[in-house]
Amino acid sequence: MRITVVGKGNVGGGLADLWEQAGHTVTRLGRDGGDVSDAEVVLLAVPGGAIAEALEKVGGIEGKTVIDATNLYGVVPPAGFASNAEFVKSKTNGPTAKAFNINFASLYPELSKARARPSNLWCGDAEAREAVEQLNRDAGYDPVWAGPIENAASQEALVKIVFAIGEGLGPFVYRMAPIEEL
Ligand SMILES: NC(=O)c1ccc[n+]([C@@H]2O[C@H](COP(=O)([O-])OP(=O)(O)OC[C@H]3O[C@@H](n4cnc5c(N)ncnc54)[C@H](OP(=O)(O)O)[C@@H]3O)[C@@H](O)[C@H]2O)c1
Numbered sequence: 007m008r009i010t011v012v013g014k015g016n017v018g019g020g021l022a023d024l025w026e027q028a029g030h031t032v033t034r035l036g037r038d039g040g041d042v043s044d045a046e047v048v049l050l051a052v053p054g055g056a057i058a059e060a061l062e063k064v065g066g067i068e069g070k071t072v073i074d075a076t077n078l079y080g081v082v083p084p085a086g087f088a089s090n091a092e093f094v095k096s097k098t099n100g101p102t103a104k105a106f107n108i109n110f111a112s113l114y115p116e117l118s119k120a121r122a123r124p125s126n127l128w129c130g131d132a133e134a135r136e137a138v139e140q141l142n143r144d145a146g147y148d149p150v151w152a153g154p155i156e157n158a159a160s161q162e163a164l165v166k167i168v169f170a171i172g173e174g175l176g177p178f179v180y181r182m183a184p185i186e187e188l
Contacts, residue, residue: 009030010042010045010048017111021114024146029144040064042065047141049072049075049106050072050076061094068098069098069100071137073128074104075106077107089104103135104158104162109179112177123181131155
């Protein structure tokens with residue numbers, strides 16, 4: 007796949023590395039933005055409070071399949087939206103998913119060492135499913151669907167629980183699967 011990551015830090019850069027290792031072609035954009043016309047999938051991995059500013063600097067995103075990996079720490083989604091993901095969809099009018107926000111980027115290099123493949127929650131549009139699930143598998147995760155895009159606010163809120171658990175465990179992975187697959 008041709009992928010453009012908007013935000014090339016821990017998440018954007020880390021996933022770009024994993025996806026390149028899996029054979030994808032990845033373009034990395036930073037805070038200066040750029041054009042994503044050539045991309046089949048766009049990953050948004052900028053600070054949660056910078057989503058509107060970031061999208062203003064990205065051209066060619068109309069209709070694209072977009073994966074929003076942002077989290078909101080001490081900030082709220084743009085006015086009128088329950089979640090960053092729904093704001094993103096309002097700007098692109100394309101297939102949209104919330105994914106890669108409920109895991110630790112610091113563990114990307116360790117995923118292949120796990121005894122069982124870690125899960126990664128995603129919610130969003132059916133039209134995004136094929137790309138999102140493929141890119142999850144190619145990053146080393148087992149994708150778990152968490153409902154439609156209307157669930158994005160709940161998935162974004164889950165980061166509070168993730169941080170609380172992380173205070174005890176440190177960076178962790180998790181697995182949600184039918185019992186026979188554990
Ligand atoms: N770190 C994690 O484990 C983790 C896990 C799940 C989700 N997340 C979420 O994923 C997002 C990225 O996290 P990260 O840890 O990768 O952050 P990061 O390492 O600080 O990288 C942030 C990226 O966003 C860009 N950026 C900063 N301000 C911007 C702005 N105003 N407009 C556009 N782009 C801007 C930066 O551009 P430059 O490269 O030009 O500086 C950088 O490439 C955040 O929303 C975070 O909450 C993080």
